[in-house]
Amino acid sequence: MPSVALPRRAGRRTNLGLLALLVVAGLSGLLAFGVGTPLPSRVVAAVHGAAGLGLLLLVPWKTVVVRRSRARTAGRRDPAVAWALVGLTALTLATGVLHTVAGTTVAGVGVLQVHVAAGVGTGLLVVLHAVGSRQRPRRRDASRRALLQAGGLAVGSLALWGAVEGGQRLTGAPGGARRGTGSHERGSGDPAAMPVTQWFTDAVPEDAARTLDLVAGGRTTRLRVADLDRGDTVTAVLDCTGGWFAEQEWRGVRLDRLLADVDLPDGGSVDVVSVTGFRRRLPLSDAGALLLATHCAGRPLSAGHGAPVRLVASGRRGYWWVKWVARVEVVDGPWWLQPPVPLQ
Numbered sequence: 001m002p003s004v005a006l007p008r009r010a011g012r013r014t015n016l017g018l019l020a021l022l023v024v025a026g027l028s029g030l031l032a033f034g035v036g037t038p039l040p041s042r043v044v045a046a047v048h049g050a051a052g053l054g055l056l057l058l059v060p061w062k063t064v065v066v067r068r069s070r071a072r073t074a075g076r077r078d079p080a081v082a083w084a085l086v087g088l089t090a091l092t093l094a095t096g097v098l099h100t101v102a103g104t105t106v107a108g109v110g111v112l113q114v115h116v117a118a119g120v121g122t123g124l125l126v127v128l129h130a131v132g133s134r135q136r137p138r139r140r141d142a143s144r145r146a147l148l149q150a151g152g153l154a155v156g157s158l159a160l161w162g163a164v165e166g167g168q169r170l171t172g173a174p175g176g177a178r179r180g181t182g183s184h185e186r187g188s189g190d191p192a193a194m195p196v197t198q199w200f201t202d203a204v205p206e207d208a209a210r211t212l213d214l215v216a217g218g219r220t221t222r223l224r225v226a227d228l229d230r231g232d233t234v235t236a237v238l239d240c241t242g243g244w245f246a247e248q249e250w251r252g253v254r255l256d257r258l259l260a261d262v263d264l265p266d267g268g269s270v271d272v273v274s275v276t277g278f279r280r281r282l283p284l285s286d287a288g289a290l291l292l293a294t295h296c297a298g299r300p301l302s303a304g305h306g307a308p309v310r311l312v313a314s315g316r317r318g319y320w321w322v323k324w325v326a327r328v329e330v331v332d333g334p335w336w337l338q339p340p341v342p343l344q
């Protein structure tokens, strides 16, 4: 019987290894929504992929652990949570890999949306499952041997991730051309081919604003959208957390130019608010890198892409790029005083 060949401690270590990988995968997955600049997003995506794939390395051991504990605790513990956890973990992993190799949608379903939902569910079940089998930390968990095993698991996970990524590049699979964030290219230089994407809380409005209210120092100035095309251009990558990206040339007015005549509070922020109510707050210190765009690739924005004016926030993920902007308001408060992702 295989259980004889597996010492007790190995069972405990398998579980700890799985827990560690799940925690790292969950945290790096959350973090992936927050980073948009090349190096940090590459590191976070690599750690996320490796932690997920690393779970596969422990499947043979976990199988033995489960068999043994079933024999020991037969009928005493409700296995429903455990099996739901297996199912959701498998779904999360499968959709993660599917997104990597196949792209953003399969049969009309957003693969990454399913991945995120299944991942959140997995996180909840991990908590339930771990509470049911709570363990105290033990001296031996930090023994030389345990640390070597943990290091081996980390190296093995990264190697598996490297093999998947390298394999895609060698075979010319679409996943080989992904950006560091893990996103697939969709419609660079061709806005018509770029997806129209809303955050799960929002929809394309029937009527977009014709004017933009600039609120600063207690005064509101109503600007005509036509006056916002001042010829400032920036080439920037829109990278949606739904798993696609596109590079475009955007044209409009840089936010620091728009605010040139305004008294700006030290350490203040700017609220960029859509007609739909969708909003993001950004630090004023970024104003030189932010653009209110009326044009994309030399043509006026389409309704779906935010006409008549949208925010272009280079280096930030897509949900910062507020579309259908109706109000720009300078505020004293810090930018981080808001939900980390849009909730309205």
Ligand SMILES: Nc1nc2c(c(=O)[nH]1)N[C@H]1C(S)=C(S)[C@@H](COP(=O)(O)O)O[C@H]1N2
Residues within 6 Å of the ligand: 194, 195, 196, 197, 198, 199, 200, 201, 202, 203, 238, 239, 240, 241, 274, 275, 276, 278, 304, 305, 306, 317, 318, 319, 320, 321, 322, 323, 324
């Ligand atoms: N008002 C508003 N702006 C928004 C969104 C939204 O739902 N509402 N979605 C954001 C997200 S998540 C992305 S990825 C980009 C998508 O821009 P696109 O539709 O022009 O490709 O718009 C951002 N701006």
Ligand SMILES: [Mo]
Residues within 6 Å of the ligand: 197, 198, 199, 239, 240, 241, 242, 318, 319
């Ligand atoms: Mo997005």
